[in-house]
Amino acid sequence: MLVYVLRRILYTVPIAMGVSLVCFALIHLAPGDPLSAIIPEGASPETVAQVRAAYGFDQPLPVQYLKWLQHVVMGDFGNSIMTQRPVMHEVLPALANTLVLAAAAVLFGFALGCLFGVVSGYLAGKPTDKAVTAVSITGVSIPHYWLGMVLMVIFAVELNLLPATGMGEGGSGTFGLGWDSLQYLILPALTLSVIPAGIIARSVRGTIAEVRKQDFMQTLHAKGLPGRRIFVHVVKNALPAVLAVMGLQLAQLLGGSILVETVFSWPGTGFLLNNAIFTRDLPVLQGTILVLAMFFVLINLTVDVVQTAVDPRIKRA
């Protein structure tokens, strides 16, 4: 098992390299000159050349990449063009804010999705299943930014129960479990959890219905096991497939949602990305995307390892 995990970690190295290459290439793939944002209009060619040299743009691409990579590995993504602060000082707090939001959405969305999926899977074909399926498909289909705005109108504007935007004073630094903080979390977390809840409900339902059709279910009944023990068998069989879906959803939530964070002005990575795109703040863009992509890689790695631990049929060698 340990060897498998180590090997699996090793496999992520080329993926990480690829990701970094794409992030680096962003600067040169994006239309327009990356420096146009900081060079005043009508600057003399000498000034332009000076700035280019200062940012290292006068060197060949591979050299630029390796230099950039060297800094990135040390955690240095350069400075934001807009704020002049180190990129990491922008990305890390945003990431923390997104983690708070994602954790809440995961907790709520996964719990709801599993509950719906199990009920639906156990009652496959019955009216309850059809109703639950309709609800989950609706959940997946509703555009979440629209849902966010609707919730905001209802709960913040009309009923005046919850704050509409932001995450309160101090961001994640002072974010606690009290109502002062949590009231900001409810609407965006709810909005963000609807799609994962729907997707997970669908996947859990399908997997459980499938497992319950297998021959060995008959053996379990013939052994005289009580329903709760049979449920343990169902869950363990369904787990690998469901984990894969959960991993993807988790990674997506951790990546932050540009739309939902923008709607609720939640100062997370999505919000940061959105701002960076509009202000052409390429270092921030690069840093954020690289960090998020690494999250994806990390979560996929975790899911793979957990799946292997759960399902003996997956080769460990």
Add this chain to the structure above:
Amino acid sequence: MSSIATPAAGPLVEVKDLTVRFTGRDLDVSVVNGVSFTLERGSSLCILGESGSGKSVTMRALMRLFPPTARLDGTVRVDGIDVLALQENQLRRIRGGLISMIFQEPMTALDPVFTIGQQIAETLVYHEGISYRAANARALQLLELVQVPSAKRRLEAYPHELSGGLRQRGMIALALACKPKLLLADEPTTALDATVQIQILLLLRELQREMGMATIFVTHDLGVACEVADKIAVMYAGKFVESGSVEQVIDNPRHPYTQGLMNSTIHADMRGVALDPIPGAPPDLTDLPPGCPFAPRCAAAREPCLEHMPELVLLPGGQQARCLQYAPGSGFAQAPALKASCAA
């Protein structure tokens, strides 16, 4: 167990007029149409028949192992317990305890993500209330009992890590875990290689004698039937059409369907002789004819066969056959043959 069992001295299994129907929105099939039999303690019965004859369903009725769409009628008594009257939680106690079952395909009948040991142990834990530790020790003994080599290592193995024969041995160990009085086996060797089949059959026969269990086998394989059974019952279209001891039924089949089965079986001394298969196909269970369901395929059929369902006729020696030619006063002897209705 003792709370729901009234110790009975009579036969272990008494089935009377059992019918099983599967009903649903767009289906209503009567799969078993009035089966009656008794089975003595420690003896073994083989139910023989082709696919769809209702043999598996008859056997499953003994522990009511059905989806909720099944409707059962008649009486089924096992060790004095009225199985059809049991509540779901009482049923759970006799399943795997008093009665247990071996399935045809050990690969798909075992849970792929639990080890053999865990699957045996959990049955013991739930039926006997012992700890998992104690159950594991018992599981090891059981694997040794069914002659699994290096049983200790196999206890930790997942079903996909074992060969077909070992998996079936594991399945048997699982079925024997709580020392059942009645063991049901649904084509236990059909999915196995010929050499392994014999080993498994011999093992089952040996264990049956050692543990004094009654056994019901379901098979379409005459060879299996001869090997393991004391009595044979032949099933067709949801009814027993013939029953008797192995010697009676094999050496002197009385029902034309049983005779047809014998004629379509391969023996070593039949080299070069063309087989004589039964023409036609089994009847549609949703639309059974009023008379003998085998009549359309029967070479000996005569007119009265199409009119009345024959009763089981008791023949000398205790053999029974459901055929008008043995029923006195049925008008069979006088009626003309129905050759025309035979499929070529």
